[in-house]
Amino acid sequence: MKITIIGAGYVGLVSSVCFSDFGHDVVCVEKSPERLAKLQAGEVPIYEPGLDELMARNVEAERLSFTGDLAEGIKDAAAIFIAVGTPTRRGGGHADLSYVMAAAKEIATALDHYAVVVTKSTVPVGTNAQVKEVITITNPRAEFDVASNPEFLREGAAIDDFMRPDRIVVGVENERAAEVMQAIYRPLYLRDFPIMTTDLESAEMIKYAANAFLATKITFINEIAALCERTGADVKAVSKGMGADGRIGTKFLHAGPGYGGSCFPKDTKALARMGQDHSIPMQLTETVIKVNEEVKRRMVDKVFDLCGGSANGKTIAVLGVTFKPNTDDMRDAPSLTIVPALVGNGAEVRVVDPQGQHEGAALLPGVTWCDDAYAAAEGADAVILLTEWNEFRALDLARLSYVMRTPAMADLRNIYSAEAAEKAGFTAYTSVGRRNL
Numbered sequence: 001m002k003i004t005i006i007g008a009g010y011v012g013l014v015s016s017v018c019f020s021d022f023g024h025d026v027v028c029v030e031k032s033p034e035r036l037a038k039l040q041a042g043e044v045p046i047y048e049p050g051l052d053e054l055m056a057r058n059v060e061a062e063r064l065s066f067t068g069d070l071a072e073g074i075k076d077a078a079a080i081f082i083a084v085g086t087p088t089r090r091g092g093g094h095a096d097l098s099y100v101m102a103a104a105k106e107i108a109t110a111l112d113h114y115a116v117v118v119t120k121s122t123v124p125v126g127t128n129a130q131v132k133e134v135i136t137i138t139n140p141r142a143e144f145d146v147a148s149n150p151e152f153l154r155e156g157a158a159i160d161d162f163m164r165p166d167r168i169v170v171g172v173e174n175e176r177a178a179e180v181m182q183a184i185y186r187p188l189y190l191r192d193f194p195i196m197t198t199d200l201e202s203a204e205m206i207k208y209a210a211n212a213f214l215a216t217k218i219t220f221i222n223e224i225a226a227l228c229e230r231t232g233a234d235v236k237a238v239s240k241g242m243g244a245d246g247r248i249g250t251k252f253l254h255a256g257p258g259y260g261g262s263c264f265p266k267d268t269k270a271l272a273r274m275g276q277d278h279s280i281p282m283q284l285t286e287t288v289i290k291v292n293e294e295v296k297r298r299m300v301d302k303v304f305d306l307c308g309g310s311a312n313g314k315t316i317a318v319l320g321v322t323f324k325p326n327t328d329d330m331r332d333a334p335s336l337t338i339v340p341a342l343v344g345n346g347a348e349v350r351v352v353d354p355q356g357q358h359e360g361a362a363l364l365p366g367v368t369w370c371d372d373a374y375a376a377a378e379g380a381d382a383v384i385l386l387t388e389w390n391e392f393r394a395l396d397l398a399r400l401s402y403v404m405r406t407p408a409m410a411d412l413r414n415i416y417s418a419e420a421a422e423k424a425g426f427t428a429y430t431s432v433g434r435r436n437l
């Protein structure tokens with residue numbers, strides 16, 4: 001089948017590569033000239049484990065190509081996927097649909113055969129109906145159906161998530177579109193990954209409800225963690241005890257510095273906005289958004305406390321700034337709240353991140369980038385473990401404490417323990433929802 005994907009970001013590029021690996025003939029349309037030039041030169045413009053190899057294999061097999069020309073890209077395509085960004089619109093929290101609608105108009109202008117126009121971007125309920133209207137108004141002769149196919153992949157594990165999804169959600173209005181979508185996903189369906197077919201609106205809502213629920217789960221345990229700190233309970237034991245209940249589950253119950261990333265912050269805001277627009281306030285989600293901001297601020301206070309009340313004049317090493325490990329994505333990362341607060345307070349901040357510098361350099365002005373944790377910690381007054389990259393999970397704590405001026409650690413991912421830190425020579429250790437040193 002010939003498939004076109006509009007947008008070569010984390011979702012568009014991973015989808016393009018994986019669909020071509022299924023055996024489909026995929027053209028990926030990217031409008032950023034820099035990004036397109038890289039792709040056409042065989043370079044992967046984002047960091048996603050395994051993507052470079054899989055992309056090279058499918059380009060080599062001539063199943064995958066990249067273009068900046070949308071009209072050329074959608075020629076003969078049975079399905080055209082819109083996978084462009086839907087960031088938060090300035091003021092009010094709405095999802096910014098301008099990229100989606102611009103893509104819809106471009107598709108409409110160039111479409112000269114029947115195709116299913118599939119929205120893979122995360123969009124508020126009613127957007128697919130709007131896409132249909134925009135295409136019809138732009139080109140009344142266009143022959144098409146719309147479909148909603150929200151994406152659930154996680155950055156850092158995107159290929160595996162795409163190839164082994166818990167479910168595939170497809171919202172359609174008729175059988176013709178459903179058949180095209182089933183044909184596209186047949187390779188997964190044959191391997192027993194379920195395809196759920198719904199109406200357009202339910203498919204759109206599933207994505208927001210799922211993300212808001214996960215953000216709620218994280219925020220719930222973060223709030224419990226704060227109470228653990230006051231009462232002497234250990235949040236790791238609490239998570240384990242809670243998660244053992246099959247109705248709850250262990251995932252997304254790890255206390256930390258607050259959720260961030262390219263999806264949860266913007267999707268919770270968009271859901272809250274949707275609720276307000278329909279006069280059904282999403283009170284839980286609104287509270288989650290507020291509490292998450294407090295969680296991030298609490299982390300700043302934690303570091304100040306560790307430094308004796310203020311970070312002014314202190315040297316602080318920050319380990320990890322991407323919003324999670326195995327990605328270079330910095331969008332809404334907790335580091336963007338915590339690091340500027342330290343710099344603003346007069347700290348000298350040194351940062352180390354295996355993939356974050358390219359994106360992070362402009363976002364974190366006034367910091368010094370280092371190559372490894374020990375170099376960053378040399379002569380420092382505190383080290384903050386902010387993103388749990390594998391290389392920060394197995395640090396030689398004794399070596400780390402030895403090179404520091406004041407061996408103090410804020411372990412905001414609960415990787416180590418007060419006992420281990422003390423044994424390694426740390427004189428102060430703080431984490432989230434557990435005993436301090």
Ligand code: NAD
Pocket residue numbers: 006007008009010011012029030031032035070083084085086099102103106120121122123151152153154155262263
């Ligand atoms: P992104 O910003 O990484 O990528 C979007 C790409 O689309 C950019 O390269 C941009 O240049 C390109 N683009 C925009 N308009 C275009 C046009 N008219 N023609 C061609 N290219 C165009 O975004 P992303 O992180 O991949 O997210 C895309 C959508 O998927 C969002 O709605 C997001 O909420 C959703 N989503 C993201 C993730 C994730 O983990 N990143 C997971 C699930 C769903």
